[in-house]
Each structure stands twice: as structure tokens, then as C-alpha cells.
Amino acid sequence: RSWFGRKVDQDFLDELEAKLIRADVGVKATQILIDRVREAYADKTADEDLLAFLKAEMKALLQDPQAGALAKAPTNPTVILIAGVNGSGKTTSIAKLAQRLKDQGNSILLGACDTFRAAAADQLAIWAERSGADMVRGNAGADPASVAHDACDRALARKVDYLIVDTAGRLHTQTHLMRELEKVRGIISRKIEGAPHESLLVLDATNGQNAIQQARIFSKSIACSGVILTKLDGTAKGGVVVAVRQQTDLPVKFVGVGEGIDDLQPFDPDAFVESLFS
Amino acid sequence: MFDDIQHRLSDALGRFKVRGKLTEANMQEGLRAVRTALLEADVNYEVVQRFMKRVTEKAAGQALIKSVRPDQQIVKIVHDELIELMGEGDPHIRFEKAGPTVIMLCGLQGSGKTTTCGKLARRMLGLGRKPLMVAADLQRPAAIEQLKVLGQQLDIPVHAEDPEGTDPVEVCRRGVSQAEKLGRDTVILDTAGRLHVDDELMDQLKKIEKKVRPHQVYFVCDALTGQDAVASAGAFNAALELDGVIMTKLDGDARGGAALSVRQVTGVPIKFVGMGEKLERLDPFDPQRIVGQMLGM
């Protein structure tokens, strides 16, 4: 139904609610947005302004002054730590990031700190080769922190522009694995001043409300600086990042839109919000 | 970490503790909380709407007949209705009398297919069967290597080919012949992850189904999935004849509402749930447990 000329009554707000819920924005975040609309438009007639008002609210919320830009250390290397739950797209996103930074003229070293999942380092090695990055790996089952240690040493010795560290997928409820991740972060910050300069959480756009807990707990554990939202090339809208931003203030930096090495884009709040309503 | 859903729900359900009769007003309030709980558990919006309609009708109908402890009555209606919609658990796999039983796994990227392949193979070993896994993902870097490692861990053969100059249909076909030759009685096909909107890759799956004729096709679904579960499961079910669903990553704090959505849209049973990364972490599906999880109880 068209939005035009309709009274902003409960029916109308229910419809708006349905739209946002279907995009995975979630009940709580949706309620906050609906309340803003209700306040601004109570008993007025809906017109195109109303939708524009709501979209503008959401775009403002998702805005990131440093969108698509990554922190750069004053002296090499800049370290980017990548983390997230199982299968969210960490390793593939690292390949894409490496390619992107390489294209901008940087030298890249990858640290294969997922020593747990079968053939995880082999997977990263193939991507390293494709993007022309160097890589440090350990044996299967090795302590991820010791691989991180070696990767930092190599990054310092070679003065590479960027060291990107891959970690094993883990659910945020697995406290021993979260502690392991903290240890990896700890080693990195001890070895290299100010590192990691970015700790990016990889969220799968097909995920629902659980992503909020992922963001909360990963942030607490490794002080995340931003999100890479993957798999936006499907029909999922990834609306949960609205709730993530509302509740944890974590901004989306990049989005993944495919399995290829060039399928990474800086996050564009305008396009993202438009797609939530399409 | 718990959010407040559990409290909110028991709070709301507590409101049913009205003495005497259930009124339209107090019932609405409680049912609203149930609705919120289901949406926060990621049950699909339409599925929730339909569910609430059914439950509301049932509750209203019953309230007229019985007026004792309406609170318990409502909770029971909601719970029973969810259990019924989830369907029975059925961890049974039908094996063919002649020739190897072929099981195909399919699903979106990263849902847990390859790991589940290993878990199923391990389960087969436990049943005294002789599984062989087929590395039909020629797409993801090191996917073949990943399956080979699992094969080594389980000490079972993996059929793999050089991805150059072959295609997944051929690999599956030759994998089944290989199983026959080696006297293996169960074949598990590990296919590449794909989006349901990727026509080319969905056609490839259909081709495998047509040429290789797997006896069982299982959709591997990530329990973290949100509203999109209906779209993806629906599309896989339309493209292939699904025989079952395996829900993965249920070992975390996901409420797993996708289970209800997927069950509703495909109509096929959920057979197993993945409860961890290790190969022994595959459990038979238990509807009671997932309903409890969904309601945050």
C-alpha cells in the first residue's frame, strides 16, 4: 500500500514495524524508531516526508565519520585483527581487504592464527597468493598466540604496511575461546605499539538478532573498532546492524557482496537504508 | 549473558495469573509478549503472525470452556502449539538395500556443510556403516583439503579430484562409482555453499540431483539465521526435493527461531543439530529443547 495520504495510526505503524522486522532490525530497535516517528507525526497525515524522516533518522544513526577508512599507524606496521563467529566470512574478508590495501600500494602480511579449523591456513594461503600478500602460519593445533607473535616479528622485521591477523571462528559464549582471542590481542599489543589499530568484527548479514550479542561480547573481549558485514549479495538485508549501532555504537566499515576478491565495498549508509525499505 | 527476554516473558505470562476468567484484555497483553519473544528469537514475521492468530483463537475458544487457572492454560497452548509445529525429531536415516546410500548436503555459504559431512560420516561409522565422502566443492579455496583432513581424522576415504577441468556433477558421479568399487555403503556429498538467488549454482545442484540421484538431500541451516531463513530454505526446497534439515551452531545462545521458520516453509523434518565444531557434536533434533530455547525458558 502507498504511504501517501494515510493517517499515522496504529495500522500504519504496524506496517512500518513489519517492514523493519522483516529486515532483521529486531523488535527493540524497531520500537525505538517507531516511537520517533510516532512523536514526530502523531495523528498527522503520512506523506513522503514521513518515510524520508525515518530514513534520515536511520542514516544519521549509521553514519561513520571514518567510513571505509582504516586507522594507520604512524610507523609500520598497522595491525588489523579480524574476529567473529564460525563461518561469518572472516578469512574471505581478509583476502578482500588485503587486495584492497595492496591496490592502494601497500605491502601486506597475513597472520594465519586459525590453527584449529581443518585446512584454515591452506585457505588463507591460497588467498595470500592471489592477492600477492606474504603469510605467516603455524602447525595445525599450534597456539594461535604464538603464531601471532611470529607474525608480529616478521611484520616488524620487514616493516610491512599492514599485518592482517586471521583468527578461528568462535561463538561468543565459548569463554575459553574468547580468552584465547584476548591472548592473541594481548600478544599483538605487547609486540607492537598501539596495535591492533583496528579490531574488526565480521558479521554475517543473514544472521538475526544473535548478532547483537556477538557485537557486545566480542567488543568487550577485544575492543572492536568496527564491523565488516558480509553476504549482503543475497536477499538478507542485514538490518541487525541498526540494532548493533544503537546498542553498542559499533560502526559498519565495509560490506561483503560476493565470494570474489574484489567483492568488498566501503559501507554506504544511504544505500544500505534504502535497501532495507526496498 | 541473558537479555531481559526471559524475565519479560515470565513477567507477561505472570499476568495471566488472574483469578477467574481470562479477559480479552489481559490475554492480549500476554500474547503480545509471546509475539515479541518469538520475533526476538528470529522466527519469521509471517510465521509469527500466523502462529499468533492460531494461538489467539485457541486460547479464546478454551477460555470459554474452562476458567480455572487460565495462565497455565495459555502457556500450555503456546508451548504445545510450538511443539506441534516443530514436528517430531527423526534421527533415522533410511538406507538402501542395494548399492550405496547417497546423501547430499546443500546450503548457503558457511552454514556448516563440510563439518556436518564429517559429523554424519562419524555417525555412520558408529552405526557400523562404511562411509565415503565426496569433495564436490570445487569453488572455495582449500575446501577439498578441509574435507580430506576430516577424512584423515575419521580414517575414512574421501573422493577428490583436481578441480581443473572437471565439474561437481562429474565428481559426484565418479565418487559414487568409487564407493561401489571400494565396497563403501554410504556416500556423503559435500557441495559448495551458494546463495539461493544464484541461478547458475542452483542449476548445478539440480543437475547433481538429476544425474546422481542422491537418496537423501539435507539442507544445512545456520541456527543464527534471521528473517531470511524462509527465503533461503524455501528456495532450496523448491529447487531440490529436500528430505531433511540439519541445524548447526546451536551450541551458542542463538534462540534458533529459524528452526520454526524452516520447518514451516519446507515441511521436512529437522533431523540433527550441530552442537559444536568437533565431529562428535551432532545430536538428534529435540523439539522440546528448541521450543524452550526459542521462548527463552
Ligand SMILES: Nc1nc2c(ncn2[C@@H]2O[C@H](COP(=O)(O)OP(=O)(O)OP(=O)(O)O)[C@@H](O)[C@H]2O)c(=O)[nH]1
Ligand atoms: N555470497 C557471499 N559469500 C561470502 C561472502 N563472504 C564470505 N563468503 C563465503 O562464506 C563462506 C565462509 O567464509 P570464510 O571466509 O571461510 O568464513 P570464516 O569466518 O573465515 O569461517 P571460519 O574460519 O570457519 O569461522 C565461504 O564459502 C565464503 O566464500 C560474501 O560477502 N558473500
Ligand SMILES: Nc1nc2c(ncn2[C@@H]2O[C@H](COP(=O)(O)OP(=O)(O)OP(=O)(O)O)[C@@H](O)[C@H]2O)c(=O)[nH]1
Ligand atoms: N560452534 C559451532 N560451529 C560449527 C558447527 N558446525 C560448523 N561449525 C563451524 O562453522 C564454520 C563453517 O563450517 P564449514 O563446515 O566450513 O561450513 P560450510 O557450509 O562447508 O562452508 P562453505 O563450504 O564455505 O559454504 C567452521 O568454523 C566450523 O567449524 C556447530 O554446530 N557449532
Ligand SMILES: [K+]
Ligand atoms: K541484500
Ligand SMILES: [Mg+2]
Ligand atoms: Mg576462517
Ligand SMILES: [Mg+2]
Ligand atoms: Mg564447505
